[in-house]
Amino acid sequence: MTGAWERPAPELASGPNPNVAGLGLEALRALVAALGESPFRAAQIHEGLYRHRWTRWEQFTSLSKALRARLQASTELRWPEIMESVGSEDGSTKHAFRLEDGSLVEGVHMPYGDRTTLCLSSQVGCAMGCTFCATGLMGIQRNLTAGEITGQVVTMLNAHGHAGNDPVNLVFMGMGEPLHNLDQVMAAFALLTDPKGLALSPRRITLSTSGLVSGIQRLGAYARRPRLALSLNATTDAYRDRIMPVNRVWNLAALAAALKAFPLEHGERITLEYVLLQGVTDSLEDGRRLAAFAQQFPSKVNLIPFNPHEGSGFEPPSEERIAELCGLLAAKGLTVSVRRSRGQDVAGACGQLARRHQD
Numbered sequence: 001m002t003g004a005w006e007r008p009a010p011e012l013a014s015g016p017n018p019n020v021a022g023l024g025l026e027a028l029r030a031l032v033a034a035l036g037e038s039p040f041r042a043a044q045i046h047e048g049l050y051r052h053r054w055t056r057w058e059q060f061t062s063l064s065k066a067l068r069a070r071l072q073a074s075t076e077l078r079w080p081e082i083m084e085s086v087g088s089e090d091g092s093t094k095h096a097f098r099l100e101d102g103s104l105v106e107g108v109h110m111p112y113g114d115r116t117t118l119c120l121s122s123q124v125g126c127a128m129g130c131t132f133c134a135t136g137l138m139g140i141q142r143n144l145t146a147g148e149i150t151g152q153v154v155t156m157l158n159a160h161g162h163a164g165n166d167p168v169n170l171v172f173m174g175m176g177e178p179l180h181n182l183d184q185v186m187a188a189f190a191l192l193t194d195p196k197g198l199a200l201s202p203r204r205i206t207l208s209t210s211g212l213v214s215g216i217q218r219l220g221a222y223a224r225r226p227r228l229a230l231s232l233n234a235t236t237d238a239y240r241d242r243i244m245p246v247n248r249v250w251n252l253a254a255l256a257a258a259l260k261a262f263p264l265e266h267g268e269r270i271t272l273e274y275v276l277l278q279g280v281t282d283s284l285e286d287g288r289r290l291a292a293f294a295q296q297f298p299s300k301v302n303l304i305p306f307n308p309h310e311g312s313g314f315e316p317p318s319e320e321r322i323a324e325l326c327g328l329l330a331a332k333g334l335t336v337s338v339r340r341s342r343g344q345d346v347a348g349a350c351g352q353l354a355r356r357h358q359d
């Protein structure tokens with residue numbers, strides 16, 4: 001079943017000059033051909049955009065001064081612009097990006113030891129309406145383009161002064177349901193993992209879905225794709241129906257069937273994210289049902305104690321209960337970890353910073 005969950009590709013009003021930020025090699029070839037330049041110029045521009053992450057035409061010193069001037073006059077080079085950045089005590093920084101049409105999305109830079117994780121948005125707002133999520137309250141405004149998704153990475157890596165070979169993980173866990181915008185997410189994935197460009201490892205990119213089964217099936221058909229995570233958050237249909245409306249279309253049994261059929265590489269596992277809400281999703285009975293769900297396919301479980309935000313009406317679980325649930329899952333042979341929401345002190349949960357600006 002698809003229908004209401006599918007969205008058309010974004011159609012942005014463009015100015016007189018095309019924006020090259022986010023164009024792939026083919027599109028750049030067409031651009032340089034239109035300027036009467038030889039095709040290898042496209043490869044040079046591609047290298048400047050994605051390997052060097054240059055953001056102004058003056059930096060493209062591999063091109064002649066005359067060509068730089070023509071590009072300056074006939075194109076735009078505009079990545080998403082950081083409108084506000086809020087640092088957290090834990091070292092993470094949440095950025096609000098302003099897009100070309102004035103829309104706002106969020107990205108988060110999270111340094112962990114020698115590895116950095118960037119959390120990306122795939123849509124402005126979200127149609128899925130999960131009741132615990134600030135983005136869900138915004139509704140869907142539009143899909144992001146591949147360039148806007150890639151641009152969050154380029155802009156955050158530049159803003160935080162990363163070298164080209166720094167180890168970076170990407171997670172599609174910001175605003176939006178990435179499987180709701182799969183074409184643009186996969187076009188961004190191709191740009192992000194291109195060995196001649198940003199060269200990020202495909203294995204270090206994770207797409208988190210709310211449970212869009214049609215999208216899970218489409219994703220599984222790609223030969224190269226991100227790793228899959230499921231935002232599960234409930235162990236009964238009765239409760240999941242209430243907090244994640246997508247469950248009324250594809251219930252837990254349909255989800256489990258799709259995950260069992262999802263083609264995994266050797267050693268690959270599907271991550272199950274489970275937000276713990278005190279007195280709501282953190283019972284031992286929940287733990288047993290979670291284990292039974294997770295045992296149906298190669299998986300690992302991420303327990304996420306709730307990150308309270310104003311008006312949510314939910315509380316985080318006790319530390320004792322977190323430990324009990326970890327023990328219960330581990331005893332069933334499951335790999336389990338506890339993920340503390342980063343940026344808790346800076347309106348950290350998905351959608352909260354952008355929503356504050358929108359309000």
Ligand code: SF4
Pocket residue numbers: 126127128129130133134135136137174175176177209210231350
């Ligand atoms: S949790 Fe994710 S899928 Fe659900 S409303 Fe929020 S952004 Fe959308």
